[in-house]
Amino acid sequence: MTEGVVARPDLWANFIWPAYAITLVGLLGLLIWAFVSMRSAEKKAEESKRR
């Protein structure tokens, strides 16, 4: 079902795919950045506590 929708020219012509792609890349990028920075900061805090 989705394959037909993905290839539909009207969804490309109306910029729906670019809008969704930019949004998802932005959201997931932000989520991954927040997660990685949290993990590395908490790891450093653990190490400094042990020292």
Add this chain to the structure above:
Amino acid sequence: MHRYANPTRFLKIARVATPIVALLGLALTAAGLWIGLFASPPDYQQGESVRIMYVHVPAAWLGAGGYMSLAIASATALIWRHPLATIAARAIAPAGAAFTAICLVSGSLWGKPTWGTYWVWDARLTSMLVLLFLYLGYLALSASEAEKGGEARASSILALVGVINLPIIKYSVEWWNTLHQGSSISVVNASSKIAPELLTPLLLSVAGFSFLFAAIVLMRMRAMLAQQRVEARSRRMAEALA
């Protein structure tokens, strides 16, 4: 409220809440966007391009709502000088800026098939652009304050001054003749002009984006609290050695 503003107690709650909030955000966003793309009907006037609404509207609400929470956190930091409030404000700002940028880009892509142009200096679009600049200004100022180790006074004042832009965004479509359409959903009256088939995925996306926003803020707050612990320990060690 003050009971939960204790950093140790906050961290205890945040460690449990972060994965739950993040997973809820991912699931609801996926459901909202999936239904919006594949199961909801096209609009009778706008056709397929209405599907951009499912990413544009939640991003716009969170861009503006995020700024309101940034201002509340900044006011709390200024009045009660609570360190957790400053950390909350600094955690909200990058998420709010990103959601505002997503709103502007997706709105611009929606504008091309609907209005025939990516951008017009319309009151709603311009006030949203000003909101992005306010977020960027706050980020730059608070980063410089954090680098100097000072209190977040100037950035908090900037956040509070910027609140004036929120009613301008909200009422811009009523106060001026704009290309941007008027509001279709009223939170105050709990009413909507949108058909239920289109409203359901929109509300799912709004809920999903909200949980994702909260998860990002929680993770950033945890990261900043961990950094503060490291810096405090290094300072204590340096003092002990001196």
